[in-house]
Amino acid sequence: MATFQIEGGHQLKGEIQPQGAKNEALQILCAVLLTPDEIRIHNIPDIRDVSKLIEILGNLGVKIQKLGKGSYSFRSDELNLDYLESKKFKDEGTSLRGSIMIVGPLLGRFGKGYIPRPGGDKIGRRRLDTHFGGFVKLGAKFRYNREERFYGVEATKGLKGADMLLEEASVTGTANILMAAILAEGKTSIYNAACEPYIQQLCKMLVSMGAKVKGIGSNLLKIEGVESLSGCTHRVLPDMIEIGSWIGLAAMTKSEITIKNVSWDNLGIIPVTFKKLGIQLEKRGDDIYIPAHTNGYEIASFIDGSIMNISDAPWPGFTPDLLSIILVVATQARGSVLIHQKMFESRLFFVDKLIDMGAKIILCDPHRATVIGHDFESELKATTMTSPDIRAGISLLIAALSAKGTSTIHNIEQIDRGYEDIDGRLKAIGAKINRYD
Template sequence: MATFIIEGQHQLKGSIQPQGAKNEALQILCAVLLTAEEITINNIPDIVDVNKLIDLLRNLGVKVNKIGSGSYTFKADDVNLKYLESEAFKQDGKGLRGSIMIVGPLLARFGKGYIPKPGGDKIGRRRLDTHFEGFINLGADFRYNKEDHFYGVEAKKLKGTYMLLDEASVTGTANIVMAAVLAEGRTTIYNAACEPYLQQLCKMLNRMGAKISGVGSNMLIIDGVDKLGGTEHRMLPDMIEIGSWIGLAAMTKSELTIKNVSWDDLGQIPNVFRKLGITVERQGDDIHIPAHTDGYEIQSFIDGSILTISDAPWPGFTPDLLSIVLVVATQARGSVLIHQKMFESRLFFVDKLIDMGAKIILCDPHRATVIGHDFKSSLKATTMTSPDIRAGVSLLIAALSAKGKSTIHNIEQIDRGYENIDERLRAIGAKITRIDSN
């Protein structure tokens, strides 16, 4: 288990380039299974979860060729379907949440798709019902082996249909879309997710020859085609990392420029940080955060009641940034209620912040009230363990603002979602050391 040693209360300065979007990469990489032709993908983040998925594709027989930093070609012209029934696949698949999205493409192109119950973050229940109900609606037969926790769907030919999703699941929508593009006839998906990363997937599929309309809305109409071809695609910058850097700048009173952020795809993110009193300036396609030497003050609602920040499906605020917002609020002037609606275990890391001196009331598994210190009382350094990707980065930001030297164990969780984070932070002045376990 690797560890970070962080010396806090150092002002940072400079610019930082966000990595390619992790959540987009997990969808896009699975889509290469839909065609036998070559696909080139650029700006792929070099992170654990994405690299695991690339290895899974290799094991499936996909020809993977790295052609540059973050750039690969993929050719799925000789897919080894026997691997899906092997013990190796059961181990490889269950270690990665994103592996669920290989099922839709495999079902569409080869008539069958299998997956062990995927793993990932310990942040609460993440149902797979939306995925498999969608496949069943398209005509697939579903089976589940309780002993092995192994899911399977099979169909001779998928047929288009109308479906109303029970939730606007991003991965569920992506999986169903990838199955429907090769189905016979028209598929209408209502209550579809419409995140920028899902839009990116749809645009890529259309370049490959799919016929998807309604992209960016919550109703997608897909006219099935017989086959798809190759294309080239570039990932968006990772909006979660961009939000993390905004929070880091505020907490460390640092002046930072975040480069090439694709402003039009950030949605509510800049506005939510502005509600916390943070100055978020647009400079072309960059974000500039000036040094908040006098701190930042949380807004109230118009009627004077306490500000509530909650997550919602796009274009609402992403749940992946609520942990960052919560940490940033610990040093604001004023109070805020954080309402995490989607995952019932995601706020449990706040006990670590309370140990550091933060004033947080955990109301229940979904809600926490934060009373800001206004930098009059610094967080205190401590030793902690990263429970998941987003909480891990939130604790790292807290440590960089804290007085003294902090230790964070289990940083493999952070590495799952953030590329070379310690090197990139050192480049802008952070005092952070990685200690690898032997």
């Protein structure tokens, strides 16, 4: 288990380039299974979750060639579908939640797809009903081996288009059903579809491959099935979750930082939400400039004077992946805020580590926490902690960088799952951080 040792309390300064979007990359990589033609993908982040999925694709028989940093070529013309029912796949697929999205393209192209019960962050229960319910509506038969915790769908007579209303606007569920429906016979409509930029990017990639998709960017996708898809070239967006992380880092450490090439048009209300905490940020071309907050930052209140409430919601609402960052940044603000994590019941449990560091946080229940900001009058104290998941891990790292003294964070493999060369990039702007294996 690897460890970070962080000497906090230092101001940082410089430019930082966001990595490619993790959540988009996982979807796009699964889409290479839809065609035997070559697909080239650029700006793929070099992180653990993405590397695991690329390894799984290679074991499935996808021909993979690295073209350069973040750039790969994929060709799925000779796949070994027997691998899907092997013990090796059951072991490898369990460790990565994103592996669930190989089922849709395999089902659409070959009429069958299998997956072990996927793992991922311990942030609460994340159901797979949306995925498999959509496959069944397209004509697939579902089976589940309870003893081996193994899921399967088969469509021996092919898939047929259908109209469906999703029970939840699941991003991975929408992606999975969309990729299956692209090669189904007839027309499919997916209502209450997720419409995050990641889904929009997947739709645009599929259209460039020859798919017929309408309603891109809305919660109603209309698909007309095609017989086959061709190759394409695609570029992954910058990671908006990492961009939000750098905004929070700049505020907490009173640092002057420029985040380069952020794709402003795809950030939604993320900048506005950070401004609610009093954080100043400027749009400079396609960059975000955050000045050093030497006088701190003040949380706004609602127009009637009531306490600010920041909560997550499906896009275009505020992404749940950044609520942990918002919470840790609020610990040093002027004022108070209620953080409401609606979607996952275990995501706020890391606040006990912040309380140990001296933060004033009241955990009301698994979904709500009230934060009373210190206004930097009382600094966080260095401590030893363990990263429970990707987003909590980066939040604890930000807290450690702002705290006086030397902190230790164990289980940083969780952070590595979502952030590329995090310590190297932080050192480049002045952070005192070391990695120990």
